[in-house]
Amino acid sequence: MFWHNFKYTLKVVLRDHALIFWTFAFPLILATFFSLAFSNITASEKLGLIDIAVVDNDAWRNDEVFRKAFETLSDEASEDRLFRIQYVSKTEAEQLLADDEISGYLLLERSWFSPQRKALIEFLAPPPADVPPVIFTAKSDINSTILKSVVETVAEQASIIETVIETDPAKLANLAYAHAANLVDQSSTHLDYVMIEYYTLIAMICIYGGIIGMVAVNQLLANMSMSGQRIAVSPARKSTLVLAALCASYIIQLVAVALLFVYLIFVLHVDFGANLPLIILLALIGSLSGLALGVFLAATVKATATTKIGLILAIAMFGCFLAGMMGITMKYLVDTNLPLLNRLNPANLITDGLYALYYYDTFDRYWGNIITLVIISGVMIAISVYALRKEQYDRL
Amino acid sequence: MPNKTTTTTKPKSATTAAKTSPNLASKSASKSAAKLATASNVIEVCRLTKTYKNPKNHQTLKAVNDLSFDVREGEILGLLGPNGSGKSTTINCLLSLLKFDKGTIKIFGETMSPSAYNLKRQIGVVFQEVAVFEELRAQDNIDFFCGLYVKDKAERAKCVDTAIKLVGLEDFRKFYPKQLSGGLLRRLNIACGIAHKPKLIFLDEPTVAVDPQSRQHILDNIETLRKRGATVVYTTHYMEEVEQLCDRIIILDKGKIIASGTNSELKKLVKNKPVKQVAGPTLNDVFLELTGKELRD
Ligand SMILES: Nc1ncnc2c1ncn2[C@@H]1O[C@H](COP(=O)(O)OP(=O)(O)OP(=O)(O)O)[C@@H](O)[C@H]1O
Ligand SMILES: [Mg+2]
Numbered sequence: 057m058f059w060h061n062f063k064y065t066l067k068v069v070l071r072d073h074a075l076i077f078w079t080f081a082f083p084l085i086l087a088t089f090f091s092l093a094f095s096n097i098t099a100s101e102k103l104g105l106i107d108i109a110v111v112d113n114d115a116w117r118n119d120e121v122f123r124k125a126f127e128t129l130s131d132e133a134s135e136d137r138l139f140r141i142q143y144v145s146k147t148e149a150e151q152l153l154a155d156d157e158i159s160g161y162l163l164l165e166r167s168w169f170s171p172q173r174k175a176l177i178e179f180l181a182p183p184p185a186d187v188p189p190v191i192f193t194a195k196s197d198i199n200s201t202i203l204k205s206v207v208e209t210v211a212e213q214a215s216i217i218e219t220v221i222e223t224d225p226a227k228l229a230n231l232a233y234a235h236a237a238n239l240v241d242q243s244s245t246h247l248d249y250v251m252i253e254y255y256t257l258i259a260m261i262c263i264y265g266g267i268i269g270m271v272a273v274n275q276l277l278a279n280m281s282m283s284g285q286r287i288a289v290s291p292a293r294k295s296t297l298v299l300a301a302l303c304a305s306y307i308i309q310l311v312a313v314a315l316l317f318v319y320l321i322f323v324l325h326v327d328f329g330a331n332l333p334l335i336i337l338l339a340l341i342g343s344l345s346g347l348a349l350g351v352f353l354a355a356t357v358k359a360t361a362t363t364k365i366g367l368i369l370a371i372a373m374f375g376c377f378l379a380g381m382m383g384i385t386m387k388y389l390v391d392t393n394l395p396l397l398n399r400l401n402p403a404n405l406i407t408d409g410l411y412a413l414y415y416y417d418t419f420d421r422y423w424g425n426i427i428t429l430v431i432i433s434g435v436m437i438a439i440s441v442y443a444l445r446k447e448q449y450d451r452l
Numbered sequence: 453m454p455n456k457t458t459t460t461t462k463p464k465s466a467t468t469a470a471k472t473s474p475n476l477a478s479k480s481a482s483k484s485a486a487k488l489a490t491a492s493n494v495i496e497v498c499r500l501t502k503t504y505k506n507p508k509n510h511q512t513l514k515a516v517n518d519l520s521f522d523v524r525e526g527e528i529l530g531l532l533g534p535n536g537s538g539k540s541t542t543i544n545c546l547l548s549l550l551k552f553d554k555g556t557i558k559i560f561g562e563t564m565s566p567s568a569y570n571l572k573r574q575i576g577v578v579f580q581e582v583a584v585f586e587e588l589r590a591q592d593n594i595d596f597f598c599g600l601y602v603k604d605k606a607e608r609a610k611c612v613d614t615a616i617k618l619v620g621l622e623d624f625r626k627f628y629p630k631q632l633s634g635g636l637l638r639r640l641n642i643a644c645g646i647a648h649k650p651k652l653i654f655l656d657e658p659t660v661a662v663d664p665q666s667r668q669h670i671l672d673n674i675e676t677l678r679k680r681g682a683t684v685v686y687t688t689h690y691m692e693e694v695e696q697l698c699d700r701i702i703i704l705d706k707g708k709i710i711a712s713g714t715n716s717e718l719k720k721l722v723k724n725k726p727v728k729q730v731a732g733p734t735l736n737d738v739f740l741e742l743t744g745k746e747l748r749d
Contacts, residue, residue: 057599057600057603060596060599060600060603064585064588064592064596064599067587067588067592068585068587068588069587071587071588072587275585278549281583282579282581282582282583283583283584283585285549285577285579285583286577286579286583286597286600286644286645287600288547288549288566289547289548289549289572289575289577290572290597290600290601291569291570291572291573291600291601292600292601447548447566447567448548448549448550448551448566449549449550449551450504450505450550450551451504451550452544452549452550
């Protein structure tokens with residue numbers, strides 16, 4: 057019975073032109089449209105300036121590397137300007153942060169190139185790892201994340217520079233400058249918002265894929281379709297049939313997702329980073345959440361299949377919009393003002409997961425997204441199972 | 453629901469029918485029982501009642517009202533009734549698709565339930581609405597539904613083939629439902645319901661919106677199925693069909709049996725014979741006299 061229905065689910069779904077269009081063709085068309093629309097966006101069109109503060113203490117003034125790096129990144133004359141910096145005292149910085157004037161502030165407890173430190177390095181090489189080079193405080197939004205990653209990179213580079221300095225202190229300024237330029241370069245590609253919009257496409261196809269499962273399950277349910285009534289009066293077990301339909305749908309969904317990945321990576325050259333297994337895991341879980349949404353709507357909403365397709369399209373579209381499909385600003389706005397909305401929005405969880413994989417070295421944020429996706433899917437599936445257990449209806 | 457208003461004000465003819473029905477029902481039942489004394493009951497329905505509750509205005513509608521009847525092995529039973537009289541609801545209750553308020557339903561001597569898989573295996577259903585997959589060819593549609601009953605592939609292939617030949621779809625095996633005419637589509641709908649060779653077949657208005665040729669074809673099919681040993685419950689509001697096909701007829705109105713018996717038994721019931729009638733009343737006259745002439749929803 058399982059394979060019988062598995063086979064026929066594939067047959068039915070693959071013959072359904074509307075279904076194939078929405079799950080296979082539409083995301084590809086949208087991706088192409090994106091690439092055309094963004095092809096003339098230059099590297100200078102990046103994020104807006106990020107407001108930060110620097111605590112103007114001795115450590116900061118003595119630290120050639122940090123000073124140089126941040127001067128470069130906030131150079132008004134530069135096209136690649138990233139930060140707008142206010143040099144303030146620690147209390148002022150705290151106040152600015154509290155007033156939401158800045159995304160974060162930088163506080164160097166000790167400079168890397170203070171005379172004391174130089175002396176220390178001469179005795180102890182490598183430098184003690186347990187002392188953090190900088191302390192900065194910020195909210196957890198994207199701007200402060202950028203600040204964090206810049207600081208981390210500078211600190212990392214600083215320790216390399218240090219050893220170079222040992223032999224040739226004169227190179228310091230040049231190195232710092234080169235490094236800062238490199239940072240700007242990285243940020244201009246990394247923070248390219250086109251990237252995140254491509255990520256939302258993956259999210260979209262994962263959710264859209266739920267249409268397949270929805271259609272496949274809908275046609276098995278007596279209270280939803282005529283074919284379902286036929287099935288209900290047959291001796292076939294509904295659980296087996298639904299399971300077969302879901303397996304077949306999931307496979308088709310994954311093929312569609314894989315196709316979009318191939319298109320994005322090999323044709324449009326979108327960079328997803330190098331962590332392939334985790335990207336695949338995210339695609340699997342993301343598709344599962346789409347499937348769960350599909351079954352959920354099939355089992356619980358009394359409407360025609362066409363209406364339910366419309367519902368999934370609307371949910372996916374709106375979810376992707378909130379996740380930054382039409383511009384990353386939306387994601388910022390929702391992330392900062394209505395964080396719960398995006399934390400429950402599967403499209404955002406998938407987008408953010410891909411983003412986190414790409415931008416962060418740690419995986420906390422990635423796993424957070426994965427776990428939330430699993431929980432949301434689990435809840436939808438549990439409710440669906442409850443609804444699906446019903447075998448006799450009050451009305452048809 | 454317009455039906456609501458009509459239930460309270462009974463038309464004259466319906467009142468007479470209600471008066472005559474109790475003794476008629478028992479009389480005809482005993483007669484046909486004598487005729488088919490050896491045959492056992494395939495279906496036994498006892499005091500079946502089903503109400504629909506309208507969640508919006510909290511009104512209830514008794515679609516099936518204290519219905520009791522039997523279906524004997526090998527017979528074709530006609531369930532006749534105007535629109536909204538509860539034919540489909542009755543069948544869906546018998547099939548355990550619908551919950552009902554009261555009553556018992558036994559099929560082949562066993563209580564019917566959603567998990568009575570052994571009973572379901574022997575039942576075939578042709579629903580009032582066409583229930584096929586648009587995306588599957590005619591033959592695949594039959595194979596899919598037959599596969600819910602018959603696991604063995606070779607056996608299933610034979611069943612599908614027999615069903616295709618029975619309904620005369622040989623030339624349309626590879627057609628998609630959209631490419632079939634209304635009559636052919638109805639025949640496909642029937643084939644999907646009976647390919648697994650059920651012993652008990654429910655047909656809910658299988659001939660709506662088909663031309664006389666196709667209808668005759670479908671009626672012949674049902675006759676053939678009966679000859680192969682199946683018991684048939686057939687609903688319709690076409691009198692000629694019932695006259696031609698059914699061994700016994702139950703006339704339903706507003707969820708109640710208002711008359712039952714054989715064709716000729718029912719014809720004796722007509723009191724106010726139309727003047728121009730020379731050859732005696734037709735079943736149509738019987739029907740109109742019993743159920744009244746007001747329009748239904
Ligand atoms: N899902 C439903 N919800 C509410 N009322 C319903 C529902 N289905 C049927 N009814 C009502 O129950 C009554 C019986 O309907 P049913 O479909 O059983 O009649 P029928 O004899 O099959 O009619 P037809 O000849 O039109 O097919 C009707 O009054 C109808 O309005
Ligand atoms: Mg009906």
